[in-house]
Amino acid sequence: MNLHELVKTAGFREGFLLPVPQYEAWTRRRESGAFAPQTGWIEADAASAYPWANALLLLIWAYAPLAPEAVLSGYYPASHQSYLAMQALRGQLAEEGVRTERAAVPVKTILVDWGLGTRLDSDLIYLPGCGTRFVVQALMAALPAEQLTFTPKGAPFTACVHCNRCRRACPGGAIGPNGYDWRKCLRAYEEGPAMPEWVMEKLICLLGCEVCQNVCPLNHFMAPRPMTAAEEAAFDLEKLLSGDLKPALELIGKNMRKGGKLTAQAAVLAANQNRTDLLPLLKAQTAQSEGDLKETLLWAISHLQKEA
Numbered sequence: 001m002n003l004h005e006l007v008k009t010a011g012f013r014e015g016f017l018l019p020v021p022q023y024e025a026w027t028r029r030r031e032s033g034a035f036a037p038q039t040g041w042i043e044a045d046a047a048s049a050y051p052w053a054n055a056l057l058l059l060i061w062a063y064a065p066l067a068p069e070a071v072l073s074g075y076y077p078a079s080h081q082s083y084l085a086m087q088a089l090r091g092q093l094a095e096e097g098v099r100t101e102r103a104a105v106p107v108k109t110i111l112v113d114w115g116l117g118t119r120l121d122s123d124l125i126y127l128p129g130c131g132t133r134f135v136v137q138a139l140m141a142a143l144p145a146e147q148l149t150f151t152p153k154g155a156p157f158t159a160c161v162h163c164n165r166c167r168r169a170c171p172g173g174a175i176g177p178n179g180y181d182w183r184k185c186l187r188a189y190e191e192g193p194a195m196p197e198w199v200m201e202k203l204i205c206l207l208g209c210e211v212c213q214n215v216c217p218l219n220h221f222m223a224p225r226p227m228t229a230a231e232e233a234a235f236d237l238e239k240l241l242s243g244d245l246k247p248a249l250e251l252i253g254k255n256m257r258k259g260g261k262l263t264a265q266a267a268v269l270a271a272n273q274n275r276t277d278l279l280p281l282l283k284a285q286t287a288q289s290e291g292d293l294k295e296t297l298l299w300a301i302s303h304l305q306k307e308a
C-alpha cells in the first residue's frame with residue numbers, strides 16, 4: 001500500500017500524517033467560550049477518544065472560489081466532494097486492513113501547531129498553495145508500523161500582511177484590533193434556521209459568508225469559477241422555496257437539510273434581493289412550517305411586504 005498515492009488518487013491536494021494530536025490549550029479555550037458552539041462535536045482529548053489509533057491523517061481538498069456574485073458559498077460543494085472522496089479512501093484503506101474513523105479534532109489548530117499552516121488576522125487558516133480555500137477531512141487511523149512516516153513538523157510562519165482589507169469589509173465587524181469575535185461572524189449562525197436579525201439583514205450568500213476570503217490578497221492567485229449550470233438550477237431561490245431541495249442536497253450533502261436551514265437562508269436571501277415575486281411561495285412555506293424556521297420565514301415576508 002502506498003498511502004500517499006491513495007490520497008492523491010482520491011483527489012486530495014495533500015495528505016499530512018501526524019501523530020495522535022494533543023491540544024489541551026484548545027480544549028481549555030473552548031471551555032472558556034472562545035469558540036462558536038459548532039465546535040461542540042470535537043473531542044476534548046483525541047488519545048482517550050481513539051485509544052486504538054496511532055495516527056491522524058489530515059486530507060487537504062483545495063478548491064477554486066465561486067465568483068463573488070454567486071449566491072452560494074463555494075465551500076459547501078467542495079466539502080461534499082471531499083467527503084465523498086474521503087469515504088472512498090476509507091473503503092480502500094479498509095480493504096488493506098487499516099481501521100479508520102472520522103476524527104473529531106480541531107484540524108485547523110493542529111495544522112498551525114504542526115507548522116503546516118498559519119492563522120491570519122481574519123482567523124482563517126492559510127495553507128501554502130491553497131490560500132484559505134481548502135477543506136480538511138480528518139481520519140484517525142491504525143496504520144501498520146511501516147506506514148508510520150509522519151509529516152515533518154514545520155517551523156511556525158506568518159503570511160498575513162495585516163492589510164486590514166478583511167477588517168474593513170467584514171459585514172459583522174467580527175475582525176477587530178483585538179482579534180476575531182465569532183459572535184459577530186455571519187458564519188457562526190449558519191447551522192440552524194434561527195438567525196439574529198442583524199445576520200438576516202446582512203446575508204447575501206447561501207450557506208456562509210465569503211467576504212473576508214474574497215478580499216484577502218493571499219487568495220488572489222486563484223481564479224474564481226462561475227457557478228455550474230447544475231448549481232445555478234439547484235440553488236435557484238424559487239426552486240428552493242417551492243420545497244424542491246433534492247438537487248441542492250445532492251451537491252452539498254443530505255445533512256444540510258437539518259432543521260430547515262437551507263429553506264431559511266433561501267427565504268432571507270429572497271428578502272434581501274427584494275424578490276417580492278416569491279411572496280406566495282414564502283407564505284406557502286410558512287403555512288407548513290413551525291418553530292425557528294417559521295419565525296425566519298415570517299421575517300422574510302415582513303421585509304418584502306415593506307418593499308412591496
Ligand code: SF4
Pocket residue numbers: 120121122159160161162163164165166167215216217218
Ligand atoms: S485581508 Fe489582509 S489583514 Fe486580512 S487576513 Fe488577508 S492579508 Fe491578513
Ligand code: SF4
Pocket residue numbers: 122169170171172173174175184185186187209210211212213
Ligand atoms: S465570514 Fe463574513 S462575517 Fe465572518 S469574519 Fe469573514 S467577513 Fe466577517
